Structure formats: structure tokens, C-alpha cells
Amino acid sequence: MTKKIVLLLAGLMMASLLVAACGDDDGDDPEGPTIRVRGQAFSESVTIAEVYAQYLQAKGYDVEVLTAAGFRTEAIDALQNDDVDLIIDYIGGALSALAPDAGPSADPDEIVETIAPLYEEFGTTLLDYSPAVDGDAFVVRGDSEASTISDVASLNYVLGASAACFERPQCFIGFTDPEIYGIEFADEVTIEFGPLLGEALAAEEVDAVIWNTTAPQIDANGFKVLEDDQGLFPAQNIAPIVRTSVLDEYGDQLKDDLNALSEAISTEDLLAWNNETDIELRESDDVAAEWLEDEGLLD
Amino acid sequence: MSVVVVLQAAVPRDIGLFEWLLDGDTWTGRAGILSSLLDTVILCGAVMATAIVLTVPLATALAHYRKGELTLTWFVTLSRAIPTFAVAGLLVPIALKRGWGFEPWPIFLALLLLALPPIYLNTYTAVRQVDQGAVDAARAMGFRERDVLFRVELALAMTVVLTGIRVAAVQVVATEPIRAFLGGDGLGRYVRDGLGQNNDTLVVGGAILVAALAATTGLAFALLERVVLPNGIRRLQSTQTR
Numbered sequence: 023m024t025k026k027i028v029l030l031l032a033g034l035m036m037a038s039l040l041v042a043a044c045g046d047d048d049g050d051d052p053e054g055p056t057i058r059v060r061g062q063a064f065s066e067s068v069t070i071a072e073v074y075a076q077y078l079q080a081k082g083y084d085v086e087v088l089t090a091a092g093f094r095t096e097a098i099d100a101l102q103n104d105d106v107d108l109i110i111d112y113i114g115g116a117l118s119a120l121a122p123d124a125g126p127s128a129d130p131d132e133i134v135e136t137i138a139p140l141y142e143e144f145g146t147t148l149l150d151y152s153p154a155v156d157g158d159a160f161v162v163r164g165d166s167e168a169s170t171i172s173d174v175a176s177l178n179y180v181l182g183a184s185a186a187c188f189e190r191p192q193c194f195i196g197f198t199d200p201e202i203y204g205i206e207f208a209d210e211v212t213i214e215f216g217p218l219l220g221e222a223l224a225a226e227e228v229d230a231v232i233w234n235t236t237a238p239q240i241d242a243n244g245f246k247v248l249e250d251d252q253g254l255f256p257a258q259n260i261a262p263i264v265r266t267s268v269l270d271e272y273g274d275q276l277k278d279d280l281n282a283l284s285e286a287i288s289t290e291d292l293l294a295w296n297n298e299t300d301i302e303l304r305e306s307d308d309v310a311a312e313w314l315e316d317e318g319l320l321d
Numbered sequence: 322m323s324v325v326v327v328l329q330a331a332v333p334r335d336i337g338l339f340e341w342l343l344d345g346d347t348w349t350g351r352a353g354i355l356s357s358l359l360d361t362v363i364l365c366g367a368v369m370a371t372a373i374v375l376t377v378p379l380a381t382a383l384a385h386y387r388k389g390e391l392t393l394t395w396f397v398t399l400s401r402a403i404p405t406f407a408v409a410g411l412l413v414p415i416a417l418k419r420g421w422g423f424e425p426w427p428i429f430l431a432l433l434l435l436a437l438p439p440i441y442l443n444t445y446t447a448v449r450q451v452d453q454g455a456v457d458a459a460r461a462m463g464f465r466e467r468d469v470l471f472r473v474e475l476a477l478a479m480t481v482v483l484t485g486i487r488v489a490a491v492q493v494v495a496t497e498p499i500r501a502f503l504g505g506d507g508l509g510r511y512v513r514d515g516l517g518q519n520n521d522t523l524v525v526g527g528a529i530l531v532a533a534l535a536a537t538t539g540l541a542f543a544l545l546e547r548v549v550l551p552n553g554i555r556r557l558q559s560t561q562t563r
Contacts, residue, residue, distance in 0.1 A: 095519045184517055185513055185514045185516070185517025185518055186517045186518055188514070188518070189334075189518045189520075211423070211504060212501070212504075212506075212510070212513065212514070212517075213504050214502060214503075218413070218414075218504070221413075221414050221417045221418070222417060222423070222504065224417070225417035225418065225420060225422070226420075227417065227422050227423055227504070
């Protein structure tokens, strides 16, 4: 009996998929190559990639979502090697990856001026950045005496951060540079970027972690984000980067569609998505579909 | 800017492999190879000692009395299928919540689970398969049960037991670097930092160090087997294999 129901359900699903697939094909779909989208291997990036991919799919583009892998370096490598056509990245992070010698900047337009030509060098185009920001965050437990990063200098804290932080001027090197923050940490622990940072902080294994402002665990655990009083952290708006050849084949339509979507995403949306995926443990594609539906972006 | 360079904790990305390996600072200091090596050796030593103490007497006794041949052996073989990284990764949040910290319990238990099966299975099989004629002869000569166990069965099984220990030791040493991905350090830190910092020299150099330590461990145990096995047993082995 159960078997029959399962079969029936499976049949219904197939049928509805077919209907849906046919329904999309109303003749005025944009013509062009398949757009391969890939997120980076953390939940926010996966959800962002899903949002962009499902949005483009709803607009009739031919989209393939690749399994999320690696971080920024791998994403840029993939663009250069023609393995993906669209990534969505944080502009400040892209600045430190593409122009490591450029000083940090809190002004997104200034960052875009620097990185847009660098993306063009390998045949990709940086589109308009979104108002949504997921910046770096110097996070401490709620009972910490510090309220700015400078306050940490006198506290002899143990710092937990990812391996990448320890070589970045906008991260560990900036914290320890006497001309910027001049903090001497009691010890440094390398921790995989992600929820483990919060668990280490809560367990008092470390006293401060370098995380991102939209990590939902920060609020959930009563942690606080210290003020970056020396302006070390760059502006981290999200922005899509598309292979220029793909962009040219679709003409202005793809560019306008993507810019409209970026414009619609806010920092609060990022926080809400992360809360859904990391605290409520929902799937990124469901969260993305639901948001697009609620915003009326699927028409 | 020069101050920043001096303070830079990370290894420069464009450094060559030999340049890195031959630099004195690479070896000494807090994050140096020597102190990382010591961390790794201490942990692996503790894991191996615990595994041997837990396993060899138990497996010998069980094999002597012909107990648990199917059930326990099956269970131990099955436990080999559990990925070490998954065990350690699952234990880390638990250890953190209980206030035990990142180290050493999660990685210690995970590596112990890796070390137990080869030692147990080799010991059990070796003792179980000792020539029954030799055991009967010992009993006929008036050996007490304890002497049959230690002076005949375990003595004759020693080569295979030591091989099990060697296999386990090499596996433990080669797997220990996952500790660097779970909030610890040890010899795996260079691979971890290299991956995180996009520094191929560190990844390759770190992998070479881990492989070298694993190979050295295998060699050291092979030498140990030569030293501790009595000549008679070695002659017996060579005639048997001939």
C-alpha cells in the first residue's frame, strides 16, 4: 500500500516537473550559453549562489548550479580557468586577494575602482555591488570589558581565526602592527572558518575570534562585535562577477537582471538566510526559493 | 611598511620549497618544525602505548581461550570502516561544550580507534594460529597454562604482533595531521596553513614532512622487530616462509 502511494507521489512529481518545464518555455526566453554558478564552501555563499541561480532560472536563463567548493582563491581560479561563469563575492575580500598591496578601504566605490579593472584582465566583469554587507567582525564574549578593538591591547587575549587571517594585512597582521592596533595576543589558535569559531569562543578556548558580521551565532550566543576604531576592515558588499563573453552573448538583459537582484538584497536578508541555514538547519535552496518568492522576484 | 613585514607571521607565498625547508626559522621557534614534530610524536606515542596496553593482552587471552573469534573480530573489523576524521570532528564540539578544550581528547580517541583494529586482529590471528603441536608439546612437558600462553603462544606469535603494531603506528602517524584542522597544531599545521593561505610551498613541504615521518616510523619499527625478536623465532620464520 505504502509502495503504491510512494509510486503515485513520484509520478505526480514527475508530471508536475514536466508541466513546469514546459510552462517555462514560452518563447521569449533569453538566448545564450548555460550560466554555471558556484558558491564558496560556507552556508551564506551557498545561499547567495542559490538566490542568484534560481532568480536567473525563473527569468528563463539556462543555469547550472555547481557544488559549492573552496573559498575566494578557488572561486577566482575557477573564473580564470573557465570552470564557472558567475560568482558572487565580497568586494573587500576580492580587493585583498587581487590587490594585496592596496590599503584597506571602507568606501565600496573606491574598492570597485581598484578591482573592476583587475577582473577585466581575465575576461570577467564586476557588476554593481549590492547594499548587502557581510563584513569582518572581531567578536568577543558578551562579558568582555572591551568595546573597541583597541581595548583588546591591554587584555592579553587568545585569538582564534582561520589560517587565511594570519597572513592578511586587514586581519592578524593589522591587529599586531604597532602602527595600527599593536595588539599582542597571549596565543593564537587556527580554527576552521565557520561555526567552530563560535563554539571555541563559548567554550573559552579563545577570547576573541575573527568572524563575519552576519554570523547568526553572534546574537544567539550573546557575543558582541567590537568596533573597528582604526578602520582596518574593508567594505564587504556582495557583488556578482560574470564572465564577459557570457554577458556579451546575452546583451544588457543579463546585466540589468543581475543588477536588479543585487539591489534587492539587504544585509538583513543575509542575516535572515544565515539564521535559517545555520540555526534552523534548513537547506540553502529552500531558503533561497522562499525569499525570492516573498520578494516577488520569481515572475 | 617594513614593520609589517617583520611582524608577518605567515610564510611568504612565493618562497621556494627548498628555501623554506633550509631556512633555520622554519625549524626552530614556536611554530617551527621541531616543536610541531615533538607535538606529533608525543600524541602518537601516547596513542600507540594505550592501544598496545589495551589490545595485546586482551587479544592474546581471547585467542588462547578461543573466545570471541567471530563476534569480536567482526566488530573490530567493522570499526575500521569508521572514518577517523568524522570521529574526531564529531568529538570536537562535544569536548568544547564539556570544557575539555580542542585537545587532546577528540584527536586522541579518534586515533586510538584507528590503532586498535590492526593490533587486535594481528595479535588474535597470530596467537590463534600458533602450531598446535608446539602447544601440545609444551603442555606434555609440564608447562603451566600461563607459560604456554606467554612462553609458547605469544613468543611464537610475536613477529605478526609486531607487524600489527608497525602497521598501526604508520597509520596513526600518517593520520595525526588531521589534528591541525580541528583546532590543534602538530605536523599537519603546514598543510592546513598552506591550504588556507593559498601557499603551495607550505602544502607540499608539510606533506613531505608527514610522509617522511610515517616512513621513518615504519623503518624504526622494522628495526625494532629485528632487535627484539630472538634469533630462533627469526630462523623459524625464515624456514617457514621458504
